[in-house]
Amino acid sequence: MRPNRHSGFTIIELMATIAIAAILLTLAYPSFSDAMQSNRVASATNNLLATLAYARSESLRTRSLSTVCSRTDDGENCGVGWTNGILVWTDENRNNALEKDEIRRILTPPRGIQIVGIGFGYGKLSFDARGRLSHWWATHTFVVTPLVCKKGALNVRTITIAKSGRTDVQRSACS
Secondary structure, eight states: OOOOOSSSSHHHHHHHHHHHHHHHHHHHOOOHHHHHHHHHHHHHHHHHHHHHHHHHHHHHHHHHOEEEBBBBBSSSOOOSTTTTTTEEETTOSSSSSSOGGGEEEEEOTTTTEEEEESSTTTTEEOOOOOOSSSSSTTOEEEEESSOHHHHHHOOOEEEEEEEEEESEEEEEOOO
């Protein structure tokens, strides 16, 4: 006769497996969080690029001034800083004033990401009816960075809007 053999894991084998898994997860977590942060920056950059392209196409479609501006706390007016998000509006009645029915897109600020505008007069830029920057004498730049940026990590994106309205993205390291 054969003795009955039971198959399965012993408690010691199970605890050893859990300990090894915990060690591997502890080692993998920093690189995983870096990848998540890089994806957040890339996503915020792509959303901003899409918003700029949309504003430019709206100016061509409506043959009127299309403005990208920073939002105020109430979210319905143009502000000065870019921390509250971004508004896109078209001035189809040509009165040079933002009205609620002229708002075309609202971009909410991404969590953990900072967007800084450089070279903007009064926190806005406008595209004319030909899709060019209405302020033809200056280029505009957005810098997209995570709030916490590890030195040397390639998590800074610089978006430059040329006078022609075309955009260019450069990737650089955190300092």
